[in-house]
Amino acid sequence: MDHTLLEQQLKQLLIRECDKEDDIDWQSIADDEPLFGSKSRIAMDSLDALQVSLALQQHYGVRIEGAKDGRRILGSIASIADYIRSSTK
Template sequence: MDHTLLEQQLKQLLIRECDKEDDIDWQSIADDEPLFGPKSRIQMDSLDALQVSLALQQHYGVRIEGAKDGRRILNTIATIAAYIRQAQ
């Protein structure tokens, strides 16, 4: 899959699943921007992580098992993309 296309799709999916369309433009999200924590503009919480995990499973066929893996994989757009590429 095209490198930038996957990242663009992931940003759009993230904004949609976290219900942030009114707050953040997907195009303004950097690939290495943190998605969790106080330094994050997106400020994903555990419910957002669950929603995004389910959407990733539906769209890309990848499963994220457990909170520890979830935090590592859902850290940034770049880490999500790398996980999907490695799994496919």
């Protein structure tokens, strides 16, 4: 899958699923920007993580099992993209 296209799609999905369309322009999100925590502009919470996980499963056919793996995988756009690429080979 094309590198930049996947990241662009993930940023758009993230903004939509976390209901941040009015707050953040998807194009301003860096691939390695943290999605959780106090340093994050996205400031995902557990409900957002669940929504994003379900959307990833629906769109890309990948499952994220458990909170520990979820937090690692959903840590940034780059980590989500890496997970999708490694899961769909």
